[in-house]
Amino acid sequence: MEKMSGARSLMVALEREGVELVFGLPGGANLPIYDELYKSNIRHILVRHEQSAAHMADGFGRVSRRPGVCFATSGPGATNIVTGIATAQADSAPMIAVTGQVPSKMIGRDAFQESDIIGISNPIVKYAFQPQDPAEIPEVVKKAFYISATGRPGPVLIDIPKDVQQNEAEMNFPENIKIRGYHPWVDPDIREIERAIDMLLSAERPIILAGGGVIISGAFAELQSIAELLMIPVVTTFKGKGSFPENHPLSLGPIGMHGHAEANKMMVEADCVLAAGSRFSDRSVGTFEEFEKRLKIIHMDVDPAEIGKNQTTNVAVVGDVKASLRIMVKMLIQKAIKRNGDYPWLKRVKETKEYFKENLKIPDHPLAAAKVLRKLREVLPHQSIVTTEVGQHQMWASLFFDVIQPGTFFSSTGLGTMGWGFPASIGAKAAKPGVPVLDIAGEGSFNMTENSLAVSVLDNLPVIVFVMNNFSLGMVAQWQRTFYNRRMIGIDLKNCPDYVKVAEAYGAQGIRAQSVEEVGNAVKTALKSDVATVIDIPIDPEEDVLPFVAPGTPLKDMILPS
Amino acid sequence: MMWAILSVLVENKPGVLFKVTNLFRARNFNIDSISVGVTENPEFSRMTITTIGDDKQVTQIMKQLDKMIDTIEVKRLDEKMSVYRELVLMKIKVSKPSESMEIMNLANAFQCKVHDVRKSSIMIEITATPDRIDAFEELVKGYGILEIARTGICALPRGGVDES
Ligand SMILES: Cc1ncc(C[n+]2csc(CCOP(=O)(O)OP(=O)(O)O)c2C)c(N)n1
Ligand SMILES: [Mg+2]
Numbered sequence: 193m194e195k196m197s198g199a200r201s202l203m204v205a206l207e208r209e210g211v212e213l214v215f216g217l218p219g220g221a222n223l224p225i226y227d228e229l230y231k232s233n234i235r236h237i238l239v240r241h242e243q244s245a246a247h248m249a250d251g252f253g254r255v256s257r258r259p260g261v262c263f264a265t266s267g268p269g270a271t272n273i274v275t276g277i278a279t280a281q282a283d284s285a286p287m288i289a290v291t292g293q294v295p296s297k298m299i300g301r302d303a304f305q306e307s308d309i310i311g312i313s314n315p316i317v318k319y320a321f322q323p324q325d326p327a328e329i330p331e332v333v334k335k336a337f338y339i340s341a342t343g344r345p346g347p348v349l350i351d352i353p354k355d356v357q358q359n360e361a362e363m364n365f366p367e368n369i370k371i372r373g374y375h376p377w378v379d380p381d382i383r384e385i386e387r388a389i390d391m392l393l394s395a396e397r398p399i400i401l402a403g404g405g406v407i408i409s410g411a412f413a414e415l416q417s418i419a420e421l422l423m424i425p426v427v428t429t430f431k432g433k434g435s436f437p438e439n440h441p442l443s444l445g446p447i448g449m450h451g452h453a454e455a456n457k458m459m460v461e462a463d464c465v466l467a468a469g470s471r472f473s474d475r476s477v478g479t480f481e482e483f484e485k486r487l488k489i490i491h492m493d494v495d496p497a498e499i500g501k502n503q504t505t506n507v508a509v510v511g512d513v514k515a516s517l518r519i520m521v522k523m524l525i526q527k528a529i530k531r532n533g534d535y536p537w538l539k540r541v542k543e544t545k546e547y548f549k550e551n552l553k554i555p556d557h558p559l560a561a562a563k564v565l566r567k568l569r570e571v572l573p574h575q576s577i578v579t580t581e582v583g584q585h586q587m588w589a590s591l592f593f594d595v596i597q598p599g600t601f602f603s604s605t606g607l608g609t610m611g612w613g614f615p616a617s618i619g620a621k622a623a624k625p626g627v628p629v630l631d632i633a634g635e636g637s638f639n640m641t642e643n644s645l646a647v648s649v650l651d652n653l654p655v656i657v658f659v660m661n662n663f664s665l666g667m668v669a670q671w672q673r674t675f676y677n678r679r680m681i682g683i684d685l686k687n688c689p690d691y692v693k694v695a696e697a698y699g700a701q702g703i704r705a706q707s708v709e710e711v712g713n714a715v716k717t718a719l720k721s722d723v724a725t726v727i728d729i730p731i732d733p734e735e736d737v738l739p740f741v742a743p744g745t746p747l748k749d750m751i752l753p754s
Numbered sequence: 755m756m757w758a759i760l761s762v763l764v765e766n767k768p769g770v771l772f773k774v775t776n777l778f779r780a781r782n783f784n785i786d787s788i789s790v791g792v793t794e795n796p797e798f799s800r801m802t803i804t805t806i807g808d809d810k811q812v813t814q815i816m817k818q819l820d821k822m823i824d825t826i827e828v829k830r831l832d833e834k835m836s837v838y839r840e841l842v843l844m845k846i847k848v849s850k851p852s853e854s855m856e857i858m859n860l861a862n863a864f865q866c867k868v869h870d871v872r873k874s875s876i877m878i879e880i881t882a883t884p885d886r887i888d889a890f891e892e893l894v895k896g897y898g899i900l901e902i903a904r905t906g907i908c909a910l911p912r913g914g915v916d917e918s
Contacts, residue, residue, distance in 0.1 A: 314773060315780045319823050339823065373765065374823045497817035500810065 193364055198326030199224040199357040201365075202290070203232040205333035208365060211261055213237060213622060214290075215245040215252075219265025221305060222292030224357035226263075237622070237651050240643040242269050244615035246276020247641065250285045250347075251619030254602050255577060257410065259286040259340040259348070260619055266292045267305030270351070271312065275609060277347045278316040282606025283431065284408060286345035288336050295355040296324065309351050318346030322353070327361035334369050343376025344495040345408060378496070380511030385520050388466065388490045388507045389529065395464030395488065397537040398424045401447070404431035404605070405469015405493060405513040412436070412598035414517035415468065421524045423533040424466070425541045427455040429476045431605040432469070434595030444545065445594075447747065448476040450587035453548045453739045456747045458541055464488040469513040471495075472502040473606070474743075482746035492516045553753040557732040558707060561588035561660065564729060565632075567708045568658065569593055571715045576600065576628040577620045581613040581637030584666040587737040589632045611640030614657060618644055621653040628719055630656040635728075636665045636685055645698035648724040656718040657695075657726045662733040663687050670736050695726035704728045757786070758812045759804050759838055759909050762819055763827040766792055766799040770824045774801060777822065783807065783815050787840070787906035798826060802838075802908050831909050838909035841881045844891070847898030848874055857897060864890045875900055 196204070202225060206214070213235040218226040229236055239245040242264040249260030264273050270291040280287045294303040310320050319339045321332045332350060340348040392398045406415055406428075415435060419426050419442050426436045427444045430451075436443050445452035447459045459465075465487050470476065477483050484504045491498075491505040492513050499508045509516045524530075554562045565588055572578075574596040580586040580603040595601040602620070604612035617631040631638075638659055648655055662669075669683040695702030701723050705714040711729060718725035738753040764770045771790055778785050786804040793800050805815060812830065819828045831838070848854050854876065861868050861878050864886065870877040880890055884907065891899070 310769070311772070314776050371823060373826050495821070497814070497821045499817075501814055501817075504810075 193362045195360050195362050197224065197228070197358055197360050198323070198329050198352065199228040201326060201329045201361075201363045202333065202352070202357070203228045203234065204363070205330045205365060206234060206261065207232065209333065209337045210258070214261040214263055215239055215248040215619065216263030217242050217245060217265070217269065218263070219269050219292065219305070221266035221294055221354050222263060222269070222290075222357070224354065225290065225292060225352070237647060239615075240646055241641065242272035243276050243611070244641050244644045244647070246273040246287070246289060247279065247609075247612050247615035248619035248622070248644075248647075249287045249289070250276060250280045250612075251579065251602065251616030252623045253280070253286040253345075253619075254283075254616070255620040256623040257286070257408070259288045259337055260623075261288045261290065263290050264292070265305070266294055266309075267307045270307050270309040274312060274316070277313055277349065279604050279607045279609045279612055280347040281316045281318065283604065284344050284346055284404065286340045287347040288340055288350065289347060290350045290352065292357070293322065293351045293353040296353045297355070299353065309349065313349050316347070317349050320349040320351065322351045323356055324353075325361065326356050326359045327363065329356070330363055330365045331369060334366055335371060338369060339371070339374065376494075378494075378511045380509050380516040380519055382519065384507055384509045385516060385523065388509060389520065389523060391464055391488055391490060391507060392422060392424065392466060393529070393531070397461060397463045398422070399458060399462035399465050400424050400426045401459070401465050401467040401470050402426055402428045402432040402435040403468060403470025404429065406432055406435035407599050409469065409494070409512055409514035410599065411468070411514035411517050414514060414521050416440070417521045418517060418524065421521070421530055423531045423535070423538055425458060425538065427451075427459055429470050429473065430590055430603070433590055433603075434598055434601035437596050437598060438594035439596050444541070446590050449478070449741045449743070450590060450737050450739065451741070451747070452591060453552055453750065453752060454545045456739065456741065456750050457544055460748045461540070462487060464490070466490045466492070468492045468517060469494070471498050477503070478741050478745055478747045482748070555732070555735055557735065559729060559731045561585070561731065561735060562592045563708050564660065564711055564731065565589060565592040567712045568632075568715060571712045571719075572630060573628060574600075576630060577602070577617070577624060578630050578632060579603065579613040579617040579620060580632040581634050582608045582610045582667075583634040583637060584662070584670060584735075584737050585632055585634040585660040587667070588660070591737070593632065610634075610637035614638060614655075615641050615644045617655040618648050618653045621655050625653075628656065630658055633657050633659045634666060635659050635661045635663070635691065638691070639685075642694060645695065645700050645724060645726075649699045654722055654724045656715065657724070658715070659691055659726060659728050660731050661691065661728055662731050662735070664733050666733070667737070669733070673736070674740075691726050691728040695724070700724040700726060702726050702728065704730075706730060755806055755808055757804060757806055759802065759831040759833065759836065759907060760816065760819070761829045761831050761909060761911075762801040762803060762825055763793070764799050764801060765824045765826070766797055767824065770799070771801070773822060773824060774803075774819070777818055778805075778815070781815070781818055783811065787904070789906035789908045791908075802906070804907050829911070831911055835913075836909050836911045838883060838907050839881050840884055840887060840907045841879065841905040842887055843903045844878045844880065844894070845900040845902075846876050846878060846894050847900050848872070848876055849897070853897055857894060860890070860893055866890070
């Protein structure tokens with residue numbers, strides 16, 4: 193027991209959780225926290241907008257698989273992180289947000305910079321705490337990290353009234369905590385896994401659908417073993433992109449609205465699916481009914497509430513996806529179960545893959561998305577971490593940028609937050625300073641958080657922003673072209689600003705690349721540079737993302753490029 | 755579509771009721787009635803929630819409730835194996851003196867308590883299952899119901915704690 197202020201105990205508790213850096217921006221209601229941050233060994237990264245602090249913490253969390261931490265003040269500081277919290281929640285990313293709050297006795301009086309962030313954030317956090325007494329803080333922090341990182345990860349908010357930060361108390365830092373209503377560890381049911389194996393073996397056209405859960409739990413080796421032992425082709429959701437090496441012969445790539453043609457086609461033809469860590473989102477499966485009518489579904493997920501939420505299942509394995517897959521691998525090896533790759537389904541899969549490889553049309557434009565992104569893959573080392581923004585460029589990344597090393601690709605897939613990719617890439621760089629980090633961006637999205645360039649430059653977290661500049665909110669433009677008879681409104685960004693100059697204004701490096709060759713060279717230059725680089729690539733404003741499965745239609749009705 | 759009675763044991767802390775009701779709202783589930791009170795252990799409260807939905811919806815509601823960190827236990831009560839009651843206070847209009855007696859006779863037949871007998875109104879307390887309450891309401895509607903307050907359903911499974 194030691195007497196100290198609430199703010200001091202917060203720092204001690206964060207240090208005990210192994211926190212080395214936080215992203216944030218101070219204000220009146222969290223000044224006591226910042227004063228203790230000043231005295232601590234924790235590094236502070238000053239953002240230019242709190243939303244970016246949350247995205248950085250999110251990016252840090254996804255890459256390091258432990259919660260990233262962000263700080264914001266009360267009122268507008270707290271409301272500014274709301275989009276960041278919702279993004280993390282939608283993609284099950286571990287994150288701790290610490291907000292200052294007005295003093296306890298002012299709460300409820302509409303005090304200056306008071307906002308009810310506990311109420312506002314309720315539907316978008318995994319849990320929220322508001323300690324009423326400084327002595328609660330050590331336990332609250334311990335619980336927050338435990339809740340955020342375990343089971344299905346997610347954001348946890350700690351809202352601390354200013355007086356609770358300032359007042360002193362005898363502090364007890366618990367080693368262990370128990371939360372009686374929270375049971376993140378469920379042992380997978382062995383019998384269900386046995387049934388799953390039987391079902392996969394008796395299927396004629398089995399397929400594996402790997403979701404984000406495989407990446408969150410790091411079950412790459414297990415997934416690959418199962419695919420190879422049973423010779424089952426692997427499709428992924430968009431969130432699961434890169435959970436399986438996309439250059440592997442059994443890989444078909446992501447399914448969904450802008451899935452790979454061969455992936456959607458094979459998903460439609462399959463008769464049994466092993467869905468590992470996927471929640472069957474509407475963007476992935478098109479229409480739910482179409483799916484469950486046709487398929488035997490084996491569903492593995494850590495979150496029991498996901499079983500049966502969107503899709504009726506035949507076999508359900510609740511538990512950590514890595515643990516479940518590992519048990520499955522063990523069983524297969526023990527029973528010496530293997531399947532030869534010479535069965536008809538696999539032949540069909542290979543042929544389909546070949547067919548689309550040869551016949552899928554790539555536009556003639558010299559900077560067609562496929563050409564630009566294949567060049568990027570060629571020059572970017574495989575261990576590099578790639579984030580994306582949201583829009584056409586994101587879907588092109590899904591289609592044309594192959595992830596070779598599992599777990600190196602991250603995107604805002606659930607909420608689809610424009611402006612996420614760049615700050616998240618900075619968070620990723622902070623988590624893994626040793627590898628190159630690149631954000632595949634649209635200029636519209638980059639606009640939203642481009643002021644994080646200051647952070648990238650000043651805090652020495654150099655990342656590469658790969659701007660596929662179509663001078664428009666391209667994805668919206670595509671929908672207006674497709675569904676609204678070209679009534680184009682609210683999409684024209686007019687060549688403004690000049691991204692090379694923007695980069696330079698922040699002390700970063702700006703390069704304009706006007707051919708595929710220049711793209712390759714620009715990336716090579718950026719990789720050698722120790723300062724952030726923005727590469728501005730003027731692409732065709734009229735290029736559509738294809739294939740396309742229109743919303744509310746089944747995967748089989750996929751529209752192909754003509 | 756069917757009616758389901760959920761018995762939810764939660765942490766007895768501020769904000770938990772808000773979170774539970776907000777969950778129903780956010781997930782587009784409906785609450786038919788809800789009653790809350792502290793249990794034999796002051797650390798917990800019990801919420802009895804009745805809702806209407808198909809089997810899949812009810813299962814999903816239960817899973818989402820279970821996922822909440824502040825819930826300790828979520829049970830669906832079998833109507834036949836449980837005792838469930840609602841308490842209703844009702845003010846009934848009395849237009850002529852003879853009605854007063856009629857209403858009190860009806861109240862007697864339904865084992866109601868009679869409170870606050872006035873010249874122009876009677877307040878009645880009825881504790882019963884919802885269908886019995888509906889039946890009573892139907893009978894006295896003709897006199898004119900001035901005001902109603904209902905507690906929502908409160909329920910426990912029959913038998914010992916282990917048997918349920
Ligand atoms: C914060 C936010 N606002 C609006 C949208 C809707 N939206 C989806 S994609 C898109 C266009 C994105 O433009 P850009 O970043 O330039 O990407 P492009 O589609 O042009 O590649 C918009 C506006 C969104 N996803 N996020
Ligand atoms: Mg654009």
